[in-house]
């Protein structure tokens with residue numbers, strides 16, 4: 266079993282994607298000099314270099330890569346070496362146009378960007394194996410090699426191909442998964458709309474159809490597409506393990522990016538030696554540092570709590586959103602160190618030197634177009650020094666307070682068409698629940714619905730539309746054994762084939778919640794409902810209401826208006842040693858906070874009300890000591906109470922009783938042993 270930590274790194278990783286082939290070699294000397302100045306110790310190279318390394322089939326040119334790897338090595342900089350299989354060369358597509366992917370509408374994509382790959386293509390698989398083998402043999406024993414970086418961000422920009430090779434591959438996948446065509450007919454419910462198949466050969470991918478395509482077919486195709494990409498990752502990984510043993514293999518994830526939710530990272534995390542993640546601030550109106558925290562928590566969670574590595578983020582603005590603001594002074598360090606607080610063993614960027622040409626020339630970098638006499642560069646150098654001071658946090662683990670269930674397969678099912686309301690957005694619920702917990706200063710682990718939850722006093726389930734009977738039993742056991750569960754509407758509705766569980770909703774969760782739902786009653790655009798408690802307190806919901814029938818649960822909050830007036834809105838079910846809450850409407854943020862406050866009290870979680878909003882406090886602990894990260898996202902200086910004395914690692918000052926954290930600053934206390 267290869268190591269899971271990048272080979273030879275003694276400090277937190279600091280560096281980024283380095284694309285030396287975009288620059289004359291005369292620039293390389295300057296690059297390594299500046300890398301040393303900033304304290305860079307790891308760079309990712311070769312990710313898009315296939316056309317340079319293999320200019321024609323079977324003709325290789327490794328000279329430039331030899332030279333740059335040697336130069337990096339001479340300068341003490343280690344290498345995360347890419348297999349360039351996300352960017353096959355033009356000659357490859359000339360010979361194998363069938364390896365270009367086909368969209369759902371039947372459009373075959375063209376060469377000229379990146380990631381144009383049909384993962385079922387035999388020609389692609391063979392060519393990818395050939396270049397990977399060459400790299401493994403040539404560089405596997407190079408002393409600079411720290412990590413293998415397979416491919417790049419599987420799942421984007423193409424998450425599924427609908428070509429004829431994929432159709433044949435899908436049929437093979439179905440044969441393995443189901444055995445017979447009758448089992449597929451049963452699972453997909455093809456009796457509906459006359460979709461019955463007489464043999465597996467009649468089945469196609471869910472291509473563009475006149476109206477809604479069979480949802481179970483689409484769900485299985487999402488599984489198939491994900492599994493097919495994973496097959497290709499595993500093939501490259503196994504080659505690297507065999508030909509270049511001893512160096513961990515990763516591929517960079519994008520865990521919390523809603524645009525990249527076609528990858529089941531629970532399954533992928535089991536296949537990589539080290540979980541790595543890319544994260545970019547999404548400017549969608551939500552607080553970017555909350556989304557960042559969520560991405561980092563999710564990445565740590567798929568890594569089963571083990572250390573992981575932030576392989577890409579940005580020094581300042583990106584260039585692929587409608588508007589791409591620069592980062593504010595200090596924001597880059599807050600971002601980087603928030604990832605470290607939440608388990609990352611370093612902070613890496615896309616990219617080292619800002620490109621002059623190509624699609625990403627307006628994406629920020631460590632060395633910007635403006636050069637080193639720039640704010641970004643000065644902050645990069647400063648960050649390198651800060652990370653240096655945090656070297657001892659390596660190997661410690663982030664300490665979580667509560668868990669949120671998360672399941673990509675449930676997302677895939679939930680986003681299919683013709684649901685009770687298109688205003689219900691499962692991801693919105695997850696984001697809102699996470700934000701509410703973040704604002705309570707709770708650190709969250711994400712958990713697969715079938716995971717052992719017994720370590721968590723509180724588990725929230727924002728929108729788990731697809732939940733199996735096994736999940737229902739897991740949640741019931743969790744509550745019976747003393748856990749506190751909070752479940753939101755439209756959870757536990759269908760099984761793994763998107764079939765409604767028999768009987769009243771929510772089939773998988775009726776027992777644990779102690780209720781049934783007779784009917785959904787989504788609200789009109791802009792419509793709101795009031796819900797009230799016995800003491801007269803009032804909360805607000807929108808988008809969704811339900812006719813809830815308690816079957817053991819008590820009604821704590823009641824609808825005050827709308828079609829469901831006078832019926833239960835929020836219920837509590839005491840079961841065994843624990844409690845299960847159910848929220849049948851989309852609560853606004855203050856209302857959700859009220860319910861989570863009561864549930865947290867049920868769970869015995871002490872309130873941390875003394876901390877102001879947007880003061881992020883996270884713990885890492887382990888053999889290397891106990892650390893408190895405090896990130897001040899506000900424009901106001903603050904003071905955080907400390908339980909214990911220690912040393913602040915970024916200033917070297919002693920910290921006892923309390924910790925002063927200036928506006929926009931980060932402080933990290935290492936407690937005395």
Ligand code: GLA
Nearest residue numbers: 417418543577585615625628
């Ligand atoms: C992704 C890719 C990088 C680069 C960055 C910035 O994360 O992996 O190659 O494109 O985005 O846009």
Ligand code: ZN
Nearest residue numbers: 383426428431
């Ligand atoms: Zn295909």
